Amino acid sequence: MEKSTLLLLIILLGIATHVWSSRTAKSVAASTGKKLHSLPGFYGYFTSLWCVLPSLLVIGLWSSLEGSVITSAVLHTLPTEMTATTPEQISLIVNDIKNVVAGSRTAEISPEITAAADLFKTLSQRSNLLLTLISLALSTIGVFFARSKIAPDFQARNQVERVLTLGLIGCALVAILTTVGIVLSVLLESIRFFQMIPITDFLFGLKWSPQIAMRADQAGSSGAFGAIPLITGTMLISCVAMVVAVPIGLLSAIYLSEYATLKFRSIAKPLIEILAGIPTVVYGFFAALVVAPFIRDMGANIGLEVSSESALAAGLVMGIMIIPFVSSLSDDFINAVPQSLRDGAYALGATQAETIRQVIIPAALPGIVGGILLAVSRAIGETMIVVMAAGLSANLTANPLEAVTTVTTQIVTLLVGDQEFDSPKTLAAFALGLVLFLLTLTLNIIALRIVRKYREQYE
Amino acid sequence: MNSMSDNAPANGVAARRSIDIVREGLAKRRNAEKRFRAYGFASIVLGLCFLVVLFASIIANGYTAFIYTNVGLDVHLDGQIIDPEGSRNSKTLANADYDELWKPALLAHFPEVTERQPKRALVSFVASSAGLVIRDLVVKHPELIGTTQRIWLPVDDSVDMLAKHRMGDEAELSDRNKMTLGWYEKLKNDNRIKTVFNKDFLSRGDSREPETAGIWGAVSGSALTLIITIGLSLPVGIAAAIYLEEFAPRNRWTDLIEVNINNLAAVPSIVFGLLGLAVFINFFGLPRSSPLVGGLVLTLMTLPVMIIAGRSALKSVPPSVREAALGIGASPVQMVFDHVLPLAMPGMLTGAIIGTARALGESAPLLMIGMVAFIVDVPTSITSPATVLPVQIYLWADSPERAFTERTSAAIIVLLAFLITMNGLAVYLRRRYERRW
Numbered sequence: 001m002e003k004s005t006l007l008l009l010i011i012l013l014g015i016a017t018h019v020w021s022s023r024t025a026k027s028v029a030a031s032t033g034k035k036l037h038s039l040p041g042f043y044g045y046f047t048s049l050w051c052v053l054p055s056l057l058v059i060g061l062w063s064s065l066e067g068s069v070i071t072s073a074v075l076h077t078l079p080t081e082m083t084a085t086t087p088e089q090i091s092l093i094v095n096d097i098k099n100v101v102a103g104s105r106t107a108e109i110s111p112e113i114t115a116a117a118d119l120f121k122t123l124s125q126r127s128n129l130l131l132t133l134i135s136l137a138l139s140t141i142g143v144f145f146a147r148s149k150i151a152p153d154f155q156a157r158n159q160v161e162r163v164l165t166l167g168l169i170g171c172a173l174v175a176i177l178t179t180v181g182i183v184l185s186v187l188l189e190s191i192r193f194f195q196m197i198p199i200t201d202f203l204f205g206l207k208w209s210p211q212i213a214m215r216a217d218q219a220g221s222s223g224a225f226g227a228i229p230l231i232t233g234t235m236l237i238s239c240v241a242m243v244v245a246v247p248i249g250l251l252s253a254i255y256l257s258e259y260a261t262l263k264f265r266s267i268a269k270p271l272i273e274i275l276a277g278i279p280t281v282v283y284g285f286f287a288a289l290v291v292a293p294f295i296r297d298m299g300a301n302i303g304l305e306v307s308s309e310s311a312l313a314a315g316l317v318m319g320i321m322i323i324p325f326v327s328s329l330s331d332d333f334i335n336a337v338p339q340s341l342r343d344g345a346y347a348l349g350a351t352q353a354e355t356i357r358q359v360i361i362p363a364a365l366p367g368i369v370g371g372i373l374l375a376v377s378r379a380i381g382e383t384m385i386v387v388m389a390a391g392l393s394a395n396l397t398a399n400p401l402e403a404v405t406t407v408t409t410q411i412v413t414l415l416v417g418d419q420e421f422d423s424p425k426t427l428a429a430f431a432l433g434l435v436l437f438l439l440t441l442t443l444n445i446i447a448l449r450i451v452r453k454y455r456e457q458y459e
Numbered sequence: 460m461n462s463m464s465d466n467a468p469a470n471g472v473a474a475r476r477s478i479d480i481v482r483e484g485l486a487k488r489r490n491a492e493k494r495f496r497a498y499g500f501a502s503i504v505l506g507l508c509f510l511v512v513l514f515a516s517i518i519a520n521g522y523t524a525f526i527y528t529n530v531g532l533d534v535h536l537d538g539q540i541i542d543p544e545g546s547r548n549s550k551t552l553a554n555a556d557y558d559e560l561w562k563p564a565l566l567a568h569f570p571e572v573t574e575r576q577p578k579r580a581l582v583s584f585v586a587s588s589a590g591l592v593i594r595d596l597v598v599k600h601p602e603l604i605g606t607t608q609r610i611w612l613p614v615d616d617s618v619d620m621l622a623k624h625r626m627g628d629e630a631e632l633s634d635r636n637k638m639t640l641g642w643y644e645k646l647k648n649d650n651r652i653k654t655v656f657n658k659d660f661l662s663r664g665d666s667r668e669p670e671t672a673g674i675w676g677a678v679s680g681s682a683l684t685l686i687i688t689i690g691l692s693l694p695v696g697i698a699a700a701i702y703l704e705e706f707a708p709r710n711r712w713t714d715l716i717e718v719n720i721n722n723l724a725a726v727p728s729i730v731f732g733l734l735g736l737a738v739f740i741n742f743f744g745l746p747r748s749s750p751l752v753g754g755l756v757l758t759l760m761t762l763p764v765m766i767i768a769g770r771s772a773l774k775s776v777p778p779s780v781r782e783a784a785l786g787i788g789a790s791p792v793q794m795v796f797d798h799v800l801p802l803a804m805p806g807m808l809t810g811a812i813i814g815t816a817r818a819l820g821e822s823a824p825l826l827m828i829g830m831v832a833f834i835v836d837v838p839t840s841i842t843s844p845a846t847v848l849p850v851q852i853y854l855w856a857d858s859p860e861r862a863f864t865e866r867t868s869a870a871i872i873v874l875l876a877f878l879i880t881m882n883g884l885a886v887y888l889r890r891r892y893e894r895r896w
Contacts, residue, residue: 161792165706171698172707175720175766178759182730185737248502255499272506277882279820281849282517282871285856289864290516320509327506349481351488353495374725381727383823384849388856408729408823415736415827433733437726444725448718 003063006132007056010139014052017143018044025150038157046156049163050146055135062131070123074116186437189430196424197225202431204228208394208405210414210425225428227435229394233311233404237386238379240315240400241322245379246372248319249326256327257334258356269331276324284388287317292389299401309391309403318385322375329374333367333454334360367454373447377440383408407432517875521868527657527670528622529611530585530646532564534593538604541597552598557590561612568651569642580635584642586613586670611653616669616862618643622652623865660869664835665851669862672855674870676837680750680830680845681819683838687754688818692761693811697800699762700769700807705795724763731760732827740828747829748844756824761814768810772803805892812885816878822849848874 022044029036036043071094078093093113100117101124150156194202205226252272256265292313299306306312337360345355361368391403392413414429538545541555562582566572572581589612597604614622621632621640632640646652663673703720707713735756739745745752776799784794825831830846831854838845846854848870855867 157790157793161790164792165702168698168702168706171695172702172716174695174759175699175723175762176716178723178734178762179719181738181759182726182734185734186730189737248505251499251502252506255496255503259496259499268503268507271510272503275506275510277816277820277878278513279822279849279874279878281820281822281852281856282513282875285852285867285871286513286516288856289520290512320506320513323506323509351492353492354488356495377725378727381729383727383729383826384853387823387826388853408727411729411733412823412826415733416831430733430737433730437730440725440727440730441722444722445718448721448725 003059003128003131006059006135010052010055010059010135013139013143014048017051018048020044021047021147021150024147025156028150029152032152034152036152037155042156042160043150043154045160046149047143047146049160050142051139053163054142055138058135058138059131062127066124066127066131070120070127073123074120077119078112078116182437186430186434189427190434193424193427193431196427201225202227202428206396208410210410210428225424225431227407227432229396230405230407230410230432231435232396232398233390233394234380234406234408236311236398236400236404237315237318237390237406238376240312241318241379242372242376244316244319245322245326245375249323249375250330250368252323253327253330253334254356254361257331258352258360269328272327273324275320276328278321280321280382280384281388283317283321284384284386287313287385287389291317304401306401307391307403309389310401311390311404312400314386314389315400317389318379318382321382321385322379325375325378326371329371330364330368333364333371336367336455337363364454366450366457370447370450370454373443373450377443377447380443381408381436381440383412387412407436411436517868517871521865521870521872523623524660524865524869525657526654527659528614528619529653529655530565530614531609531611531651531653532561532568532585533607534560534564534610535607536560536593536597536604541604547601547604549598552601553594555594555597557593557597560593561585561589561610568646568649577638580638581642583615584618584639586615587668588613588671611655613659613670616860619670620861620865622654660866664837665833665846665854666835667833669858669860669866672863672866674848674851674873676834677846677848677851677870678873680753680834680838681847681849683750683841683845684753684757684825684847685815685819687751687841688757688761689811689815691754691758692765692814695758696762696765696811696814697769697807700766700773701795701800703766704770704773705799706791720763720766724767727823728760728821729823729827731756732824734759735824735828746842746844748832748834748846749842750838750845750847751841752828753825753830753845753847754841756828757818757821760821760824761818764814764817765807765811768814769803769807772806772810773799775806776802802894805888809885809889812881812888816881816885819881820849820874820878822847822853825850826853848877 018041022040025036025040025043029040074097075090075094096113097117097120100113101120202225205224206228207224207226208229209224252268256269260268292308292310295310295313295316296306296308341359341363342355345359346352350358386406386409390406390409392405392409393403394405394410395402397404411429411432414425414432537560540559541557542551544551565581565585566578569581572578592612593610596608596610613619617636618639621636622643643652659671660673662675663671664676666672703713703716707716735752739752739755740747745755780798780802781794784798785791789797825847830850832844832846833854834844834846836843852867852870852874855863855870
């Protein structure tokens with residue numbers, strides 16, 4: 001039986017068990033004349049859980065182990081001269097066998113491979129049969145065990161709720177596991193990278209050219225992994241973005257929360273927030289198609305030489321993307337400033353603008369700074385805009401009219417296409433990912449702490 | 460007493476002075492007020508301008524991709540060429556050389572074109588897929604063989620671009636393009652040019668040729684990926700939100716989980732791509748470029764958003780509901796699942812839709828797990844290689860042909876239409892089911 005059919009069957013069995021056992025519980029209650037501890041449905045759930053969970057566990061374990069067990073069993077039957085080679089060749093043989101099993105390869109098969117493929121097929125079939133039998137048997141045993149416990153004073157609800165709570169905890173732990181997964185995956189590959197390239201070269205090197213020479217005599221392929229130009233490039237583009245986003249975002253937040261009529265606010269705020277919902281790939285296309293040529297032509301008109309992949313274009317568009325982020329966070333914090341502070345300032349004769357500038361903004365400042373830090377972290381991690389609109393050449397420059405490259409752009413360039421996980425070129429992407437993760441993590445933690453503290457201040 | 464009388468005149472003087480000072484500065488301060496207000500208004504207008512320019516440039520670039528130029532040729536469906544033996548079986552009909560049918564019809568229309576070079580240029584006036592159009596017609600209606608039919612064939616993408624005036628000013632055109640434009644004008648005067656709705660664009664997979672490139676492959680890839688994402692992140696997100704909000708004890712561990720979730724929501728999406736590459740592809744050996752891996756990565760990415768939205772929805776259910784449920788003897792689990800959860804569901808679903816919309820527009824992490832491959836076939840299962848709509852946009856944006864610029868913009872229009880629908884649905888749900896306690 002196919003695994004998907006098996007799964008479906010077991011789930012159907014579980015549903016049937018639920019109905020059956022609920023009825024049984026009811027009739028048990030009726031026949032003994034005692035009151036059930038739990039609602040009849042809980043007895044149903046209890047038996048369903050015993051029906052479904054053990055076999056699901058077995059199916060999961062089986063599926064994860066099955067492949068490697070069968071493969072090694074098949075490899076043992078092959079003549080030793082075929083298997084006594086490098087791991088790469090063995091994996092080639094395994095591939096061949098799997099292709100034959102799938103029926104996608106017809107030409108040039110050695111008889112050994114055909115025999116192995118046949119064996120593979122029989123073993124898989126047997127394994128599937130065995131799995132079907134075992135899981136169905138487990139389900140049946142589970143059902144009968146659970147049904148034997150149905151009695152008026154059996155606490156079915158407590159048992160079901162315990163399992164349910166465990167499930168909920170498991171789901172909450174996924175978030176932790178994700179972080180652990182990110183840290184481990186990025187860290188392990190980075191450590192491998194730092195074994196090849198010294199960490200000081202990476203952190204303090206001024207030259208970035210990750211192409212490694214295939215042959216020793218190849219020109220221009222030194223393979224330098226200095227991350228400084230990438231980090232400065234990222235900073236340059238983020239700075240341009242913040243120069244655009246902070247004034248516009250902050251001023252519009254002030255206008256929306258302090259000056260605008262309710263009607264204007266209810267129209268303008270969602271419109272501004274549309275900017276946040278537009279996919280970044282659209283911004284990237286917009287930057288490359290409209291903004292970059294526009295800036296280049298403007299520069300040409302006033303006699304400036306602007307690169308067509310200038311940091312200015314990418315930063316500008318990134319700034320547009322971040323405007324709603326800054327504005328909605330600032331809006332929240334400005335609204336959180338108590339009305340009494342405003343009233344106090346007005347009572348002293350301050351105009352509205354003076355109140356805003358000298359009372360409200362200083363009061364909301366920690367929150368606003370936290371919001372801006374979050375926006376910076378977003379700008380640093382933004383990928384598609386810079387991939388599509390910023391350059392690939394790692395220039396060490398502070399001139400926004402030149403092309404620079406960023407950490408995220410380089411990660412994408414290094415990892416798109418064929419990858420070999422033993423070349424420093426691929427591993428460098430993970431080291432860059434580590435830098436990116438740590439950088440944004442620090443910013444986020446600081447920002448979230450500031451924001452949290454600020455929220456508590458006025459609550 | 461004494462001091463008061465001493466101060467009285469001095470006080471009066473000071474009061475007069477300060478009101479003068481206030482009056483002197485008043486005009487200036489009022490101007491400053493006006494200026495400040497104008498800055499605020501201007502920045503909102505500026506923000507909205509960006510929005511308008513963005514939409515206008517995308518729509519102006521893209522709407523033409525939904526129509527395509529066709530040329531009507533009087534094609535003689537020569538039985539000698541299609542089916543010389545007259546067997547009419549479908550295999551012969553499907554394999555015949557249909558290009559030999561429309562080429563003479565086109566050349567006959569321009570008897571003045573005799574030299575090799577212009578002739579070749581003339582043949583490339585019609586799209587290379589024209590033969591397929593005739594084939595489909597003949598296979599469907601074999602009785603037409605031997606007759607002459609006016610058949611509308613798609614033109615080449617460069618001709619289509621010329622027809623849509625997307626090649627720049629007429630004066631800047633190359634000689635060849637000028638020649639092609641001349642042919643186009645002549646055919647147009649003969650009423651042999653019409654524009655039709657470009658249904659290939661919506662129904663086909665990717666292609667190297669702009670005229671046959673469509674978004675259907677990418678749309679199905681997106682759909683498969685999103686099914687996985689919703690199927691996993693919705694239940695897990697809701698469960699995690701319930702645990703953290705309703706059952707978790709307040710201790711260091713739950714604090715850690717909370718900080719962690721807030722941080723995850725702000726981790727750059729590309730880092731999730733690295734995670735997917737290292738864990739799902741390299742460690743678990745799941746197939747590259749598949750919607751399965753894409754969906755898993757996007758699940759991990761949207762999960763924090765879902766959890767945060769779910770928790771705030773649960774928080775907004777008033778404690779009185781909980782107390783009432785507990786008061787009539789429900790267990791805490793029953794209280795949450797039977798009373799709190801149904802009330803919080805609309806809010807959770809709104810958050811889920813917004814999270815899913817974000818996942819639909821995401822492309823950076825999917826680049827990492829190989830969903831950028833050039834894939835012609837429409838994906839059929841969650842393990843077959845696929846691409847998604849935003850990545851398709853990225854791929855087309857890189858293509859040099861002018862016709863792809865148009866198609867990129869059109870694909871963006873489709874993507875934005877999906878996103879606007881989803882967000883509209885979220886807003887509708889919120890308005891419809893929002894309860895003020």
